[in-house]
Amino acid sequence: MSKKEWPLWEVFIRSKAGLNHKHVGSLRAADAEMAIDNARDVYTRRSEGISIWVVPSAQITASDPTDADALFEPANTKIYRHPTFYDVPDGISHM
Amino acid sequence: MVKDLSIQELEERFQEKINKDIKIEPNDWMPDDYRQTLIRQISQHAHSEIVGMLPEGNWITRAPNLRRKAVLLAKVQDEAGHGLYLYSAAETLGADREETIDDLHSGKAKYSSIFNYPTLTWADMGAIGWLVDGAAIMNQVPLCRCSYGPYARAMVRVCKEESFHQRQGFEIMAHLAQGSPEQKAMAQDALNRFWWPALMMFGPNDAESKHTLQSMKWKIKRHTNDELRQQFVDVTVPQAEMIGLTIPDKDLKFNEKTGHYEFGEINWDEFWNVVKGNGPCNKDRVETRRKAKENGAWVREAALAYSEKRQNRKSA
């Protein structure tokens, strides 16, 4: 008996037209088609979706959580990118 | 930088995150004990969902009508889904899915002892949905706020699906209780057999529960076993009264002062005996799962061989 297991797939579901696909979990399947079929059974038994993406988990590159400070800190200091940074005088509307 | 911190500093930071209710995600640093505790709990939970399909699967072909059959099929299929969400969550912690399943088959890993009781009559489908899924809901709702993200998210899905499980069971019991004297007796008999094992599902008394304290500090667990058990008794006793069934506990009485039901002593010898593998169906349950894996091996291999063959043809 071979010890080789079915690969792991990450599943993304579009819940309705107009919304983006969202990660819902993972599953094991021999190939992409089977992953779609299994995702249908595992993640959409109550009409949770109208479209499914499956991606081999091994193909995903993730940022390292220990780099999070260095990666995201620059955005934290640039509060002038948010509209709340600016004073709008009373009486001004449509802005 | 996190990379240069000592273990002690990392642990302090970790606990601070937990205290602030910040979820832990798969690639975040976590203490080894936290990881091991979660792997054990999540895989045991997964095994319980999968083994839990067997007592009910036993009655699918003998459901009294097509509606009941469709409902029971859907319910059992949901339990398979719950098992799969949970095995995936365990994998995010680095657990090997097949190894955890083999641990179930070798007896190294446990599952909820409730599933080691036989399902003797159709009324047992009612008792299981009402009491066993009811108790599972009590346990699982607080797990939706568990500190480990993938487990919490799996529990949100599970809890959404569980409420129909309990309702369909209660409906079966209510119908039988309003039926012929024989049907009512059958419902009462199922309640008699499943009541105490359902109370045991919450685990040993707090004084005996060795993992509770640490699990609560890590916010894996939010309530103690006894708190959850009390909550279950408090909501379930009036439901039984409503459908004219009697809880099989002569010590059961409502305490006006506390607003809670007082109930009799649980037979812990029975509990530990079943946990240790000597319940009525332990051997049968594990054997069935082991055979399912062995007998399905050629299918899994063939599917993989087929996909490899097609892959090679595409790249050729």
Ligand SMILES: [Fe+2]
């Ligand atoms: Fe379940």
Ligand SMILES: [Fe+2]
């Ligand atoms: Fe359930």
